[in-house]
Amino acid sequence: MYEGEEIVWWSERTGHGHYYRYDKNGNLKNAITSGGWTAGKVVKIDTARQTLYFEAYGQEKEGFPYFARLHKVRLDGKGGVKLLTPEQATHKVHFLTGGRYFVDNYSRADMAPRSVLRNTDGKVVLELASPDLSRLYETGWKMPEMFTVKAADNVTDLYGYMWKPADFDSTRQYPIISYVYPGPQTEAIPLEFSVVTGFNNAALAQVGFIVVTFGHRGGSPLRDRWYHTYGYGNLRDYPLEDDKYGIEQLADRYSFIDGSRVGIFGHSGGGFMSTAAICTYPDFYRAAVSSAGNHDNNIYNIWWGETHHGIKEKVVAEKRKVKNPVTGKDSTVTIEKVEFEKPNIPTNIELAERLKGHLLLVAGDADDNVHPANTFRMVDALIKAGKDFDLVILPGQGHKYHGKALDFFRRKMWFHFGKYLLDDYSSERFKEIDAYMRLE
Numbered sequence: 452m453y454e455g456e457e458i459v460w461w462s463e464r465t466g467h468g469h470y471y472r473y474d475k476n477g478n479l480k481n482a483i484t485s486g487g488w489t490a491g492k493v494v495k496i497d498t499a500r501q502t503l504y505f506e507a508y509g510q511e512k513e514g515f516p517y518f519a520r521l522h523k524v525r526l527d528g529k530g531g532v533k534l535l536t537p538e539q540a541t542h543k544v545h546f547l548t549g550g551r552y553f554v555d556n557y558s559r560a561d562m563a564p565r566s567v568l569r570n571t572d573g574k575v576v577l578e579l580a581s582p583d584l585s586r587l588y589e590t591g592w593k594m595p596e597m598f599t600v601k602a603a604d605n606v607t608d609l610y611g612y613m614w615k616p617a618d619f620d621s622t623r624q625y626p627i628i629s630y631v632y633p634g635p636q637t638e639a640i641p642l643e644f645s646v647v648t649g650f651n652n653a654a655l656a657q658v659g660f661i662v663v664t665f666g667h668r669g670g671s672p673l674r675d676r677w678y679h680t681y682g683y684g685n686l687r688d689y690p691l692e693d694d695k696y697g698i699e700q701l702a703d704r705y706s707f708i709d710g711s712r713v714g715i716f717g718h719s720g721g722g723f724m725s726t727a728a729i730c731t732y733p734d735f736y737r738a739a740v741s742s743a744g745n746h747d748n749n750i751y752n753i754w755w756g757e758t759h760h761g762i763k764e765k766v767v768a769e770k771r772k773v774k775n776p777v778t779g780k781d782s783t784v785t786i787e788k789v790e791f792e793k794p795n796i797p798t799n800i801e802l803a804e805r806l807k808g809h810l811l812l813v814a815g816d817a818d819d820n821v822h823p824a825n826t827f828r829m830v831d832a833l834i835k836a837g838k839d840f841d842l843v844i845l846p847g848q849g850h851k852y853h854g855k856a857l858d859f860f861r862r863k864m865w866f867h868f869g870k871y872l873l874d875d876y877s878s879e880r881f882k883e884i885d886a887y888m889r890l891e
Contacts, residue, residue: 459483459503459526461490466676470503472526481528486510489673491519495546501526504535506542508673514539515597515610516674517642517666518559523571535573538562541642554579558644560612561594587646591617595641595652600700602668603692607678611640611665611697614656619707626712626872627661629698631728632721633690634670635679635759639721651716651861658865659873661708663701667693686748686760687796691728695735712872716740716864719821719850722813723748723799726829729810730802738871740864742813743850745821746799746829763792803832809871811841813860815848841867 457480458473469490470483483503484490491506504523509516510532521535521544536542542557551571558564563584568577595612602609616625630652632639641664647653652662667690669682682689694715702710715725715736722744729739745751748760769786810833814826823844833840843863845856852860 457526459493459496463676470505472528483524483526483528484532485528486532487675488516489675490522491673494521494544495550496526497550504546507532507534510534515559515640517610517638517640517671518542519642521553521555521573533573535569535571537573552576560641560644561597562644564644592646592653593617593619598663598665598701600665600697603696604668607668609666609693609697611663612652613701614652614662616656616659621707623707624709625659625661625707626714626868627663627698627701627708627710628655628714628716628868628872629694630662630664630721631690631694631715631717631724632670632719633667633682633686633724634720635672635682637672638666638670639664639717640666651864654861655865655868658869659875660714660868661705663698665694665697667697683759685796686756687723687727687799688731690724691731694724694728695732712737712874714738714740714868714872716742716868717744718742720745722746722821726799726810726812727802729808730799730805733805733807736808738809738811738868740811740813740867742860743815743818743821744799744812744825744829746825749798750824750828751821760796765790765792800828800832803829803838804836806833806836806838806840809841809867810838811843811863811867813843813845813863815845815850815852815856817847818850820850 456475458475460471460473461468462471467487467489469485472480472483474480488510489508491508493503493505495504502523503526504521506519507522508519518539518541520542522532523535524532536544536555536557538557540557540559540562542555544553544555546553552568554566555569556564556566563582565581566579567575568579569575593615595614598611598613600609600611601607630639652664656662668678669689672679698713699710702708713736715728716739717725722741723746725739726741726744726746729736748756766787767790769788770783771786772781773784774781812826812829814823816823830842843860845852845860848856
């Protein structure tokens with residue numbers, strides 16, 4: 452972006468995204484921000500006061516590194532960065548005309564929304580609004596709970612949320628289901644409050660499960676370059692060992708989790724990941740729901756695969772005989788040409804013969820993002836491998852499901868996981884869900 456005779460530029464050159472100031476000729480004047488955290492979206496530039504207001508992630512070691520919080524800093528970088536919205540939550544701010552105050556709306560998955568008015572030093576000058584959730588709690592609804600586990604390297608912290616049934620009993624054991632999305636543009640972790648937090652997590656938990664979602668190496672770009680690009684060169688396997696290891700840690704930590712009854716589900720990249728998981732670790736995951744998965748990245752968007760999955764460039768030297776146009780004599784010359792090579796990572800299709808558990812494949816036949824041919828190729832491979840599985844095609848549905856088709860998909864998922872993970876599948880609770888599934 453241009454500000455008068457200067458340029459403010461974002462770069463990940465140190466491994467963390469930060470802002471730098473250049474003059475109009477492209478010469479670096481100074482680093483505006485620095486440190487082991489990520490500078491995010493520019494919110495406002497006050498040219499009169501030479502001050503940059505911006506979102507940032509993970510500046511404090513404690514807490515989730517994914518919450519957007521407002522900061523300010525001088526464009527010359529002097530005086531350091533000041534945090535204006537200290538609450539561990541996702542902050543959405545709007546500056547008022549004049550720039551002396553801003554409205555701060557903030558929340559997180561386990562924190563009710565709050566709206567306040569702050570001045571440019573971050574001081575709260577007026578409480579604006581916050582909801583009364585008492586009627587919601589009367590229904591038995593529960594906030595999800597934060598947790599942290601280690602990645603498979605036993606070093607990297609992974610952050611997530613857990614949902615429990617409304618009638619949760621700590622003396623019981625519940626199956627655990629992981630909602631996944633492999634990234635690398637984002638992770639499945641909800642960052643703001645919602646009564647239905649997560650894709651289907653809050654509702655799915657009520658069937659009788661512990662439902663979790665947490666990050667993994669290679670997932671989010673909000674942390675640092677190393678975390679974000681961990682999966683470069685292997686867009687299939689990198690999140691799987693972290694998901695499995697994270698679930699094992701939770702099962703060891705909480706006696707109410709039954710680590711022998713594990714499910715996994717996801718949509719799009721999450722559909723790709725859930726199928727890969729149940730085929731890669733067939734003795735760990737008992738059931739999976741795979742929706743709109745890009746099971747064969749050879750037929751998915753080439754630019755996306757080459758950017759995130761990786762591509763190798765190599766120069767090949769080739770000798771050729773050529774005739775000299777002046778002397779008429781033959782001579783040998785070396786010609787260099789560039790060849791490109793994709794990582795040799797098997798597709799989900801090539802893993803089909805490893806399936807042991809219970810897989811439900813779902814796709815919309817009008818999906819113009821992940822073509823349904825991805826699912827059909829997976830189906831063909833499973834049939835040829837002699838595997839039993841379930842398949843649902845949603846007519847007229849694109850990459851996002853809507854209306855009755857979405858309702859059907861959600862109920863079908865409850866039914867699938869209930870059938871294969873619940874010991875009390877014949878209980879009255881599930882009979883009611885079964886009746887709802889069949890629209891009786």
